[in-house]
Amino acid sequence: MSFNQVANDRPRILIVGGGYVGFTVASRIQKAIKASGGVVTVVDPNPYMTYLPFLPEVAAGNVEGRHATVPLRQHLQDCEILGAKVEKIDHESKTATVRGNDDGDTYELKYDQVVIGAGSVTRAFPIPGLAENAIGMKSIEEAVHVRNWVLDRIETASLLKDEAARRRALTFVVVGGGFAGVETIAELEDMARAAVARNSRLRVSDLRFVMVEAMGRIMPEVPEDRAESVVAHLRSRGIEVLLNTSLGEVDGDTCKLINMGDKSPAGEVETQTLIWTAGVMAAPFLKQSTLPIDERGRVRVGADLRVTGDDGVVEGAWAAGDNAAVPDLTGKGVGGFCVPNAQHASRQAVTLAENIMAARNGGELKDYYHENLGAVAGLGAYKGVANIKGRSFEGPLAWLMHRGYHGMAIPTVERTTRVAANWVLSTVFGRDTSPIRNERTPRRPFEEATGIAPKEEKARI
Numbered sequence: 001m002s003f004n005q006v007a008n009d010r011p012r013i014l015i016v017g018g019g020y021v022g023f024t025v026a027s028r029i030q031k032a033i034k035a036s037g038g039v040v041t042v043v044d045p046n047p048y049m050t051y052l053p054f055l056p057e058v059a060a061g062n063v064e065g066r067h068a069t070v071p072l073r074q075h076l077q078d079c080e081i082l083g084a085k086v087e088k089i090d091h092e093s094k095t096a097t098v099r100g101n102d103d104g105d106t107y108e109l110k111y112d113q114v115v116i117g118a119g120s121v122t123r124a125f126p127i128p129g130l131a132e133n134a135i136g137m138k139s140i141e142e143a144v145h146v147r148n149w150v151l152d153r154i155e156t157a158s159l160l161k162d163e164a165a166r167r168r169a170l171t172f173v174v175v176g177g178g179f180a181g182v183e184t185i186a187e188l189e190d191m192a193r194a195a196v197a198r199n200s201r202l203r204v205s206d207l208r209f210v211m212v213e214a215m216g217r218i219m220p221e222v223p224e225d226r227a228e229s230v231v232a233h234l235r236s237r238g239i240e241v242l243l244n245t246s247l248g249e250v251d252g253d254t255c256k257l258i259n260m261g262d263k264s265p266a267g268e269v270e271t272q273t274l275i276w277t278a279g280v281m282a283a284p285f286l287k288q289s290t291l292p293i294d295e296r297g298r299v300r301v302g303a304d305l306r307v308t309g310d311d312g313v314v315e316g317a318w319a320a321g322d323n324a325a326v327p328d329l330t331g332k333g334v335g336g337f338c339v340p341n342a343q344h345a346s347r348q349a350v351t352l353a354e355n356i357m358a359a360r361n362g363g364e365l366k367d368y369y370h371e372n373l374g375a376v377a378g379l380g381a382y383k384g385v386a387n388i389k390g391r392s393f394e395g396p397l398a399w400l401m402h403r404g405y406h407g408m409a410i411p412t413v414e415r416t417t418r419v420a421a422n423w424v425l426s427t428v429f430g431r432d433t434s435p436i437r438n439e440r441t442p443r444r445p446f447e448e449a450t451g452i453a454p455k456e457e458k459a460r461i
């Protein structure tokens with residue numbers, strides 16, 4: 001069976017991915033395409049768009065996991081939504097191979113035009129033990145799990161007799177000093193502090209937070225002096241920031257660090273919590289597709305966001321966001337291309353949607369041009385850093401700017417309201433610092449009740 005039969009053979013615009021790019025494009029074109037007798041089909045394994053900038057706040061329990069997502073079926077009612085993964089695009093025959101989630105069937109899906117907005121995945125390096133012992137910060141599930149895990153480690157540690165085991169449980173390592181890593185470690189430290197303050201068996205000084213960054217600085221998106229002041233701020237909170245340092249190996253609970261310069265040993269950290277935020281790469285399925293990609297696996301596009309290969313424009317194919325090499329016409333991009341961030345992805349999506357409609361109506365296509373506005377980052381309650389159009393801010397004002405910006409930027413008024421409600425409730429009643437027990441082993445209470453010996457798992461993230 002092909003999906004064409006399901007969609008009644010209407011001309012289809014296929015959108016791969018329902019993230020920033022996919023959601024924005026779909027919401028802008030869905031009504032017009034439907035009215036003209038076509039169908040916009042959004043394929044994403046997740047039934048929601050994930051608002052990734054909120055992941056650190058989800059990990060720190062300030063934003064409820066579900067509220068940092070935007071449900072596709074609720075907000076894209078004029079689209080066809082498929083909870084599936086695109087495995088391959090054969091643009092010559094205009095066919096996508098899609099697979100239903102988990103053990104789902106595969107289908108051949110015909111389209112007239114395709115929008116590639118599948119974003120990026122965590123880029124890990126072949127570091128021994130990394131894949132087995134670390135977790136990323138790129139999905140809602142990871143963020144929700146990290147919250148429970150960190151709070152559970154604190155509960156567990158408070159009753160551990162062995163000093164080394166207790167220290168290990170209370171040590172948290174984040175690798176990667178980009179925005180995601182800095183916000184994650186700062187938000188987690190803030191939450192851990194609040195949790196420990198409610199636990200008379202522990203002191204804040206029992207906690208240890210370590211950030212490992214391979215470069216000589218953090219946050220390449222902000223000016224160097226601002227990045228240095230963020231390092232100073234983190235250190236003033238007791239967070240160890242190790243620059244020019246990299247992870248060499250993970251052996252069980254031992255992280256072996258190395259100096260970037262001469263690759264000599266840079267010490268070991270005993271921990272059960274290793275969070276990897278050191279980079280992203282374009283969605284891997286593109287390598288199985290016939291669209292032109294660059295050496296970093298990104299779809300090649302022109303400034304008007306049409307896919308463009310060596311022989312010129314590839315008709316009927318568009319791409320934007322993290323999975324596309326979009327020329328940065330301001331001349332300030334890395335290697336001439338826009339950096340992978342939400343600021344670009346959401347604005348590229350608007351241009352892409354307008355260009356799709358212009359192409360259909362015989363209008364002129366626009367080039368994507370966007371001057372970087374700056375960056376905002378939350379570093380825990382009332383703490384933040386911002387750089388807006390060259391002006392730097394820090395402290396409560398920057399934190400308010402971070403919340404104000406992202407609170408408004410998450411798509412739909414409904415989600416803005418839910419997130420704002422989270423913030424108001426924790427301001428009034430205090431942060432919720434209790435972990436959900438057995439979140440990873442939900443069958444345990446049932447197994448105990450029915451007398452089956454619960455499976456013993458080594459505690460690791």
Ligand SMILES: Cc1cc2nc3c(=O)[nH]c(=O)nc-3n(C[C@H](O)[C@H](O)[C@H](O)COP(=O)(O)OP(=O)(O)OC[C@H]3O[C@@H](n4cnc5c(N)ncnc54)[C@H](O)[C@@H]3O)c2cc1C
Nearest residue numbers: 017019020021052053086118119321322340341342343345
């Ligand atoms: C923790 C974190 C914090 C961040 N904070 C900021 C910030 O403060 N400011 C900022 O500007 N940027 C930030 N970013 C970066 C920003 O979120 C991304 O650049 C942005 O989400 C890219 O949008 P996109 O549409 O290209 O991809 P995404 O938003 O990632 O969407 C891609 C979608 O494609 C789907 N998909 C993937 N593969 C397939 C497939 N094979 N078939 C079908 N669907 C598929 C995914 O499930 C996903 O829904 C942050 C990122 C992270 C991880």
